[in-house]
Amino acid sequence: MTVLEARGIAVSFGGVTALRGVDLQVDAGEVVGVIGANGAGKTTLFDCLSGITACEGSVVLDGEDVSKAAVHERARAGLGRSFQDARLFHSMTVLDTLRTASERHRPVGSSLIGTLLGGRAAREGEQVATRSAEELVEVFALGGYRDKLVGELSTGTRRIIDLACLLIQRPKVVLLDEPSSGIAQRETEQLAPLLLRVRDELGCGLVLIEHDMPLVLSLASRLYALETGRVIAEGDPQSVVRDPAVVRSYLGDDPDAINRSG
Missing domain, CATH: 3.40.50.300 (P-loop containing nucleotide triphosphate hydrolases)
Known part of the structure; x- marks a missing residue:
């Protein structure tokens, strides 16, 4: 197809x-x-x-x-697109980067429900994002970099993280x-x-x-x-x-x- x-x-x-x-x-x-x-x-x-x-x-x-x-x-x-320069925040850890990417791509309704129902829904959304981030760490063999700052990593590792963020979509x-x-x-x-x-x-x-x-x-x-x-x-x-x-x-x-x- x-x-x-x-x-x-x-x-x-x-x-x-x-x-x-x-x-x-x-x-x-x-x-x-x-x-x-x-x-x-x-x-x-x-x-x-x-x-x-x-x-x-x-x-x-x-x-x-x-x-x-x-x-x-x-x-x-x-349609996903990666660039030659991985567009990441160097001051964030790998896990936080993946978690933030997961939060960004949650369905719009999730954020609205969180607003209407208060902290419980918001916490549940954060837990889902964390689980998604942990799964990506495992899939992309990033366990050794999980808590490191993105800015401390090699170009190749940053590119892998960029790809992982892209695939959340x-x-x-x-x-x-x-x-x-x-x-x-x-x-x-x-x-x-x-x-x-x-x-x-x-x-x-x-x-x-x-x-x-x-x-x-x-x-x-x-x-x-x-x-x-x-x-x-x-x-x-x-x-x-x-x-x-x-x-x-x-x-x-x-x-x-x-x-x-x-």
């Missing part, structure tokens, strides 16, 4: 075309990779899909046309912008099984922008290659990385160099 379908995505900035007629499809439980050199339009594509940047074309999320929807409306409809599709950027090799090696576990647990689609080609090839069942805002190849990952147009655009004339890049 298709959970995200974009057609004819196009956008220009000051007369410069950033995306030109990009089509993209993601099925439930599928991992899709988006590759391309710097400036190819990958992050701009994510900005258009998530509603940050207005664009031409259509975006359909789980059968619902969200082309005109605001960022928060797309998030509520099931139970999104139908998640856009991941270079999740391995700036993290240690050991953390990168732990990332692939973690993302696959997330996919399996939630059944959501994952769309991955990533320069670490071995990581992309270990995860994705389909690749889109972008160059100057257009798709130059799409399909089976090994076929895409050996496509002559992709090789020339990405790394020159050596197709094996793509598989070594990271």
Whole structure:
């Protein structure tokens, strides 16, 4: 079942075309990779899909046309988005961060009931948020960091916490912008099984922008290659990385160099 379908995505900035007629499809439980050199339009594509940047074309999320929807409306409809820089409060502990994220995504009615019925409902809501946070600590193997301040943690660990906060929303599709950027090799090696576990647990689609080609090839069942805002190849990952147009655009004339890049 298709959970995200974009057609004819196009956008220009000051007369410069950033995306030109990009089509993209993601099925439930599928991992899709988006590759391309710097400036190819990958992050701009994510900005258009998530509603940050207005664009031409259509975006359909789980059968619902969200082309005109605001960022928060797309998030509520099931579109999750992570960024290269994990947007967290460095002065909060890991547990408090997850608990706060859980509180934010409780149904609106829960907060209203808490207001009307007083402290008991509020306390029950806090207990639910704490249980959710503790479950996430266990699922993401964050027990050793539970009571540490976010600002004391490595980039890779902060990125995992950011992902955990995102998944509290139970999104139908998640856009991941270079999740391995700036993290240690050991953390990168732990990332692939973690993302696959997330996919399996939630059944959501994952769309991955990533320069670490071995990581992309270990995860994705389909690749889109972008160059100057257009798709130059799409399909089976090994076929895409050996496509002559992709090789020339990405790394020159050596197709094996793509598989070594990271």
